[in-house]
Amino acid sequence: xxxxxxxxxxxxxxxxxxxxxxxxxxxxxxxxxxxxxxxxxxxxxxxxxxxxxxxxxxxxxxxxxxxxxxxxxxxxxxxxxxxxxxxxxxxxxxxxxxxxxxxxxxxxxxxxxxxxxxxxxxxxxxxxxxxxxxxxxxxxxxxxxxxxxxxxxxxxxxxxxxxxxxxxxxxxxxxxxxxxxxxxxxxxxxxxxxxxxxxxxxxxxxxxxxxxxxxxxxxxxxxxxxxxxxxxxxxxxxxxxxxxxxxxxxxxxxxxxxxxxxxxxxxxxxxxxxxxxxxxxxxxxxxxxxxxxxxxxxxxxxxxxxxxxxxxxxxxxxxxxxxxxxxxxxxxxxxxxxxxxxxxxxxxxxxxxxxxxxxxxxxxxxxxxxxxxxxxxxxxxxxxxxxxxxxxxxxxxxxxxxxxxxxxxxxxxxxxxxxxxxxxxxxxxxxxxxxxxxxxxxxxxxxxxxxxxxxxxxxxxxxxxxxxxxxxxxxxxxxxxxxxxxxxxxxxxxxxxxxxxxxxxxxxxxxxxxxxxxxxxxxxxxxxxxxxxxxxxxxxxxxxxxxxxxxxxxxxxxxxxxxxxxxxxxxxxxxxxxxxxxxxxxxxxxxxxxxxxxxxxxxxxxxxxxxxxxxxxxxxxxxxxxxxxxxxxxxxxxxxxxxxxxxxxxxxxxxxxxxxxxxxxxxxxxxxxxxxxxxxxxxxxxxxx
Numbered sequence: 187x188x189x190x191x192x193x194x195x196x197x198x199x200x201x202x203x204x205x206x207x208x209x210x211x212x213x214x215x216x217x218x219x220x221x222x223x224x225x226x227x228x229x230x231x232x233x234x235x236x237x238x239x240x241x242x243x244x245x246x247x248x249x250x251x252x253x254x255x256x257x258x259x260x261x262x263x264x265x266x267x268x269x270x271x272x273x274x275x276x277x278x279x280x281x282x283x284x285x286x287x288x289x290x291x292x293x294x295x296x297x298x299x300x301x302x303x304x305x306x307x308x309x310x311x312x313x314x315x316x317x318x319x320x321x322x323x324x325x326x327x328x329x330x331x332x333x334x335x336x337x338x339x340x341x342x343x344x345x346x347x348x349x350x351x352x353x354x355x356x357x358x359x360x361x362x363x364x365x366x367x368x369x370x371x372x373x374x375x376x377x378x379x380x381x382x383x384x385x386x387x388x389x390x391x392x393x394x395x396x397x398x399x400x401x402x403x404x405x406x407x408x409x410x411x412x413x414x415x416x417x418x419x420x421x422x423x424x425x426x427x428x429x430x431x432x433x434x435x436x437x438x439x440x441x442x443x444x445x446x447x448x449x450x451x452x453x454x455x456x457x458x459x460x461x462x463x464x465x466x467x468x469x470x471x472x473x474x475x476x477x478x479x480x481x482x483x484x485x486x487x488x489x490x491x492x493x494x495x496x497x498x499x500x501x502x503x504x505x506x507x508x509x510x511x512x513x514x515x516x517x518x519x520x521x522x523x524x525x526x527x528x529x530x531x532x533x534x535x536x537x538x539x540x541x542x543x544x545x546x547x548x549x550x551x552x553x554x555x556x557x558x559x560x561x562x563x564x565x566x567x568x569x570x571x572x573x574x575x576x577x578x579x580x581x582x583x584x585x586x587x588x589x590x591x592x593x594x595x596x597x598x599x600x601x602x603x604x605x606x607x608x609x610x611x612x613x614x615x616x617x618x619x620x621x622x623x624x625x626x627x628x629x630x631x632x633x634x635x636x637x638x639x640x641x642x643x644x645x646x647x648x649x650x651x652x653x654x655x656x657x658x659x660x661x662x663x664x665x666x667x668x669x670x671x672x673x674x675x676x677x678x679x680x681x682x683x684x685x686x687x688x689x690x691x692x693x694x695x696x697x698x699x700x701x702x703x704x705x706x707x708x709x710x711x712x713x714x715x716x717x718x719x720x721x722x723x724x725x726x727x728x729x730x731x732x733x734x735x736x737x738x739x740x741x742x743x744x745x746x747x748x749x750x751x752x753x754x755x756x757x758x759x760x761x762x763x764x765x766x767x768x769x770x771x772x773x774x775x776x777x778x779x780x781x782x783x784x785x786x787x788x789x790x791x792x793x794x795x796x797x798x799x800x801x802x803x804x805x806x807x808x809x810x811x812x813x814x815x816x817x818x819x820x821x822x823x824x825x826x827x828x829x830x831x832x833x834x835x836x837x838x839x840x841x842x843x844x845x846x847x848x849x850x851x852x853x854x855x856x857x858x859x860x861x862x863x864x865x866x867x868x869x870x871x872x873x874x875x
Contacts, residue, residue: 229505236497243490244465251467251485252452258407258416258481259469262400276388277359277371283308284355284375284384291315291377298379301326311370311385315377318349323380341372341385348374348381359388404428411607412486414464418471419443420479434482443480446470456487463487489622492643493605503542510535549642552628553582553593555635569619569642570610591640592625602627607645620645675720683713732778732856736771739804739812746780747802750787759794761787763802772812774857774875782850782861786816786871789846792839793820793869807874811859817870828863 287304301313305326315324320335335345340358347356359371373384400418408416408428416428421437437443446453446468457466464484472478543550549566553559559582562574577585582593589595592604604625611619622643630636686709695702743763754761783802790800798819805813823831830836832851837844854861859875 225505229501232501232504236494236501239497240494243493247465247485247487247490248454248467251454251465251483254407254413255452255467255469255481255483258403258483259471261403262471262481263473265400265403276386277357280371280373280384280386281355281357283310284373284382287313287384288375288377288382291379291382298324302328309386311387313385314383315379316345316349316381316383318380320345320349335383338370338372340370341383344372344374345381345383348376401426407483412489414459414462414484414486415482416484417482418479419482425479437480443468443482447480457484459484463491492622493624507535547643549644550639551591551593551642552637552639553597554637557582557594557597559585560637561639566642569621569644591623591642593638593640596625596627596638597635620649675716679713679716682709686710686713732775734773734775734857737774737776738770739772740765740770742776743783743802743804746783746787750784750791750800753788754791754800757791757794757796757798759791759796759798759800761800761802765804766806769804769806769812772875775853778853779857779875782853782873783814783816785846785850790816790818790820790869793818795820801868811874814873814875815864815870816873817868819868822867822869823863831863 290300291298298315301315301324304310305313310326313326314322314330314335316335317323322330322333322335325331335342344356344358347353354376356374357371358373369388371386371388373386375382375384404416404418404426405428407413413428415431417424417431417434418426419434419437423436424431424434435443437447442453442455447470449470452467452469454465454467457464459466465487467483467485469481470478471481543561544563546563546565549569550561550563551559551566552561558579559577560579562572562577564574566572567574572585582597583589586593590608590610592606595604596602604623606623608621608623609619610621622645623640624643625638625640627635628637628639686706690703690706740763743765747761747763750761787800794800800819801815801817803815803817805815807813827836827838831847834845834848851861854873854875857875859873861871861873864870864872
């Protein structure tokens with residue numbers, strides 16, 4: 187320490203033991219401790235806020251599920267009531283028809299010959315005229331005249347009630363039902379010529395019940411985003427479902443369901459179904475016209491889990507930033523030099539933040555209080571096919587006139603935040619993207635609006651994976667069917683083949699021998715073609731066991747080209763192979779992948795009339811996988827069929843089976859790779875394994 191007294195300068199060196207008191211070090215440590223304490227408090231509050239928000243989101247999701255369940259029950263009950271009304275109206279119509287026909291029979295003897303015409307006109311099952319001994323004296327079905335009436339007990343009951351009880355009219359109709367049925371309605375009417383017996387199918391209500399009934403309501407609700415399934419389940423099994431469900435636990439085997447069956451209110455739970463976490467809402471459903479049981483509504487928690495995971499990730503980043511800020515603040519408080527160092531560190535921190543924003547996998551778009559774009563990171567450039575340099579400091583509404591990111595609504599204060607899924611096509615309808623947008627306002631001091639920011643996540647790949655999973659599920663179902671069909675067809679085919687061989691070797695006609703041999707040759711060729719179709723069918727439906735080995739691509743494609751040139755050279759088509767230098771060994775199943783490459787080369791040859799080229803290019807990608815492009819100079823695939831070429835049995839050639847590309851896609855998927863048709867010319871298929 188230095189003190190000035192008069193003309194003397196007195197210097198004191200204060201020391202304790204052998205250590206010098208360092209006040210700046212004490213101050214720095216105190217500030218650091220306070221910063222860590224303050225940061226810890228903020229983190230605890232933030233985590234509590236996230237947990238509270240998570241619980242509120244789950245509570246809102248439960249409320250939404252219970253509201254949907256209430257709407258479903260109300261709609262189902264209304265549909266059941268309307269089904270009963272329609273069936274009663276149909277019965278009244280049958281009474282009116284019988285009254286009219288009875289009057290015609292009483293008034294004209296020739297009307298008996300018109301029973302067949304009346305049946306067709308009024309779309310009845312049949313019309314019979316029965317005498318007192320229950321014999322048919324006239325009928326719309328002429329061959330039954332003279333027979334004694336027999337059959338359905340309901341029909342005999344209405345006939346007896348008119349014949350024995352001297353009633354003029356009797357009707358028997360089945361119990362009302364909300365499900366399609368093939369039951370009959372019977373009506374007996376006393377006329378001067380005997381008792382007229384009318385039969386009509388209740389089947390006429392099938393279209394109404396299928397398209398406007400409770401089944402329609404379940405399908406429509408099941409098609410809504412975020413709804414995994416809607417099921418009506420009774421003690422005997424699934425009665426109705428919004429989609430095909432392989433297996434679902436029985437009501438009696440689940441205590442939650444049995445408790446819900448006794449309750450009048452909707453209840454919910456977190457439920458694992460088919461390997462996915464769902465929010466399941468259940469409610470008892472009772473009806474007099476169809477099986478009673480449990481209504482089960484499964485709501486996806488994927489978006490909920492993603493948002494929660496994202497919040498925890500942001501909290502981790504926040505904790506890291508707070509720790510860095512605490513260290514910078516402790517050094518800034520020691521001296522002006524420390525302050526200068528803190529300013530440098532702050533600038534570095536800003537740079538790191540910018541790098542984080544620039545390197546985020548999510549697109550980031552921010553606007554200031556005037557609605558001018560201030561942030562547009564590279565991921566946003568890729569998603570929207572727009573250059574950041576061209577749109578920075580431009581009005582947001584001039585770039586996104588449709589307010590795709592909902593930043594305009596936040597700016598106008600019509601809503602505080604927005605989360606939702608949108609679809610966007612930066613390069614036309616063939617490049618449809620599924621985006622998840624989360625937009626929030628940026629608030630300054632005194633809670634004043636200073637801008638807004640939107641995080642955009644690309645869900646296109648996730649949607650594609652979901653579609654691939656559904657396709658794999660369909661192929662699995664097709665596999666069990668294919669085995670049975672192949673077995674049932676191949677046995678008679680083998681018998682026909684053996685018989686054909688015996689006819690060719692043991693029997694020789696005396697006349698028309700050439701024609702005889704031609705017929706046998708045609709039969710043998712068709713048997714071979716059927717065997718090929720069955721083989722392709724099995725290859726498509728069943729995933730083969732892949733045995734990957736190290737393959738030298740250059741020699742591998744040399745062998746494939748030797749096989750392909752037998753057909754390509756006939757049309758003067760050249761095949762060029764270009765393998766990246768140093769790309770030697772790749773792990774794949776030699777025989778299975780050979781089917782893929784030969785099929786693509788064969789398709790390319792058929793797409794070229796003559797004098798064309800086929801290119802095979804293999805390159806290693808940054809991910810470590812290998813991309814193999816097979817292109818041709820033939821006619822490009824029309825845009826209207828590009829999305830259909832992978833569908834089984836779709837083909838544009840007369841002699842094609844439509845299974846080739848579907849089998850290729852299955853084999854590549856078994857390798858854990860992808861196959862796609864690239865945009866533009868020439869026609870190019872890319873395989874990544």
